Amino acid sequence: LSVFWGDQIFIPSVGMEYKPQHHVDIICALGPMPSAEEWAQRGLEKYGLIAARADGSVAAMLEKVSHADAVAQVGPLEGVDRVGTSLGSFSLSFSLLSALEAGFIGELQAKAGKMDTDPHVWMPMTIGPDAYAALMVKKGLFDEASARLHHQRVADIIAAFEGKDSLPGTFGSVNIGSEFSWWDYGLMRLYAENSLLLTHSSEDAALARSFFGIAEGSRIAGGCSLGSCQIDSASIVSKSSAKEGKISASALSGVTAAEIKAEEAVLVNVCATKIHAAKGSVLYNIVDTSEEGVVVGENEVRVGVFTSDPSRPYFEMRSNRANIDGGQVFKERVCGNSLSFQEVYDLNHGVDVTACAAAGAAAFADRAKVVMA
Numbered sequence: 620l621s622v623f624w625g626d627q628i629f630i631p632s633v634g635m636e637y638k639p640q641h642h643v644d645i646i647c648a649l650g651p652m653p654s655a656e657e658w659a660q661r662g663l664e665k666y667g668l669i670a671a672r673a674d675g676s677v678a679a680m681l682e683k684v685s686h687a688d689a690v691a692q693v694g695p696l697e698g699v700d701r702v703g704t705s706l707g708s709f710s711l712s713f714s715l716l717s718a719l720e721a722g723f724i725g726e727l728q729a730k731a732g733k734m735d736t737d738p739h740v741w742m743p744m745t746i747g748p749d750a751y752a753a754l755m756v757k758k759g760l761f762d763e764a765s766a767r768l769h770h771q772r773v774a775d776i777i778a779a780f781e782g783k784d785s786l787p788g789t790f791g792s793v794n795i796g797s798e799f800s801w802w803d804y805g806l807m808r809l810y811a812e813n814s815l816l817l818t819h820s821s822e823d824a825a826l827a828r829s830f831f832g833i834a835e836g837s838r839i840a841g842g843c844s845l846g847s848c849q850i851d852s853a854s855i856v857s858k859s860s861a862k863e864g865k866i867s868a869s870a871l872s873g874v875t876a877a878e879i880k881a882e883e884a885v886l887v888n889v890c891a892t893k894i895h896a897a898k899g900s901v902l903y904n905i906v907d908t909s910e911e912g913v914v915v916g917e918n919e920v921r922v923g924v925f926t927s928d929p930s931r932p933y934f935e936m937r938s939n940r941a942n943i944d945g946g947q948v949f950k951e952r953v954c955g956n957s958l959s960f961q962e963v964y965d966l967n968h969g970v971d972v973t974a975c976a977a978a979g980a981a982a983f984a985d986r987a988k989v990v991m992a
Contacts, residue, residue, distance in 0.1 A: 620716055622736075623708040626805040630826060632796030641676065641791030642715040642784065645669065645741070649703035650797035652693065658686040665806075667705030667737050671792040672698040679745045680705065680790075682737035684754065692750055703797070709736070714784045722776035743773035744790055800826055807920060807938065807945055811901050814870045814885045818853040828855075848879060860991055869896070875987040876912065888979075889913065890986045899940055906933065906982045917941070924963060925979040927970055932978065936963060 629646075647669040653661065664686070670679040670693045678696045681689055693702060719740070726732045734740070738760055743751055748770045755766040781789055800823050802813040816824050817833065828835065833855060839845070840857035848864040850856060855870045864879035871881065873888040884896035889905045893912035896902055900915045905923040907913050915921055918941040925933050937954035938945060950961040958966075 620713070621708075621710045624706070624805070626803065627706070628800075628802045628804075628830070629706055629795060630800040630830065632798035632800075633794065635793075635795065637793060639710070639712075639791075640786060641788040642712040642780075642786055643677075643709055643741075643790045644793045645677065645680070645709040645790070646706045646793050646795055647671070647703045648706065648797055648799055648801075649701035649792065649794040652690070652702045653686070655686045658689075663704060667707065667741075668693075668702060669705045669792050670696055670699045670702045671794075673700050674788075675791050675794075676788050677741075677745055677790040677792050680737065680741040681746070681754070682735075682742055683758075688754065688757075692746060692754075701794075703794070705737070706795070706801070707737070712784070712786065715780060715789070718776055718780040722772070739769065740773060741790070743770040744777055748774075802827060807901070807940055811885050811899065811940060814887075815868070815883060817855045817870050818868050818883075820853075854881075860987070862991070864894075873983075875983075875990055877990055878912075888983065890983045890990060892990055901940065904979060905935065906979070906986050908986060923979070925975045925982070926966065927974055927978075928966075933982065934958075936960070 649669070649671055653663065658664070664683060667683065668681045668689050669677055670681075672678055678699045679692055681692055684692070689702075693699060720727065723734075726734075738755065738758070742754070748767050751770045752761070752763045752766040755761040756763050760766075761769060777789065802816065803809045804813055813827075816827050817831070818824070825835070828838075838852070838855045839850060842858065843856055844860045845856070846862040848861045848866060851867045853868045854866045856866065857872045859871050859874040861875070861879045862877045864876075864881075866879060866881045868883045869881040869886065871879075871886045874886045874894070875890045876892065876894045878893040881894065881896040883898045884900045884902070886894065886896060886902045887904070889902045891905065891907035891912040892910055894902070895912070895914040897915060897917045897919070899918040901920045902913060902915065903922045904925075905913060905921060913921065918939050920938040920940060922936045923933060924936060934957070936956050936958070939954065943953055945960055948960075950959050952959045
């Protein structure tokens, strides 16, 4: 079983041919332990950390910890010669998967509870009960007694499993190189940054354009109809139509408006009479039927949501890249939104996503006919 993040792309900087030696192989970028300054600069507290031995086996896996906690846990370990960011994606042997299914059969049959691989499986597999309990209490995931019970539960599953299969190791690392390219779209800040990466002139930006099939000679895809709209050489435009406007250092896909003005903005699937998107703004999945169109200020975020509810077939959510962390205010109603992000998430349970997408496409097509008439 192989599990990959759906909101990240990574391009290895080293060859990826290898022979499996472990029941779990986790993808990571290994190198020397970063300094506290580099840790903070790269935002590594938001990701897992792998400490690996020379033979590729994992000595410890730590989920979203501070630099101080990472140093405290990794420092005493013997044989560790490299550490690095865990990219979360992993492969799991059938035999270990079966053992884990048996070990958690109660929760699986009841379809109750929620566990994540990093804090609930990999960490208790690789660090001792004292360190595990302390970190789980610090994270607020368990009280101390419950953390110790869970650690013992996982330890018992692994102890009963080890040595009963042909692979020599249990948990191994797959290094994709410290110079790899990593485009994460899982946070609003990163979504905007990595979408706008396509407009930059760096080596990483050129690799990203190559990956997405964007020709260096012309960053405006064939089939676009842009009238007298002025577009600079940095901007990326595909599947879009306009009559006039000015687009600079922006990334647009599936945009239709009589007038488009965008500066260092990201616009995806937007239809409106006019669009004025200031520096750093993000517009996504919007069908605007007003005569004034869509006007957003710097760093503003505006997203359209299509539903299967006849009483509310469409609504919009707003945020701001500069001063709102969606994860921190997930359960709060911000920017005048009628719902919190949590409430929107809850509304999506059981929704026919295909039907919602079809409704959005139909609304877009109908509005586009009016806008471009």
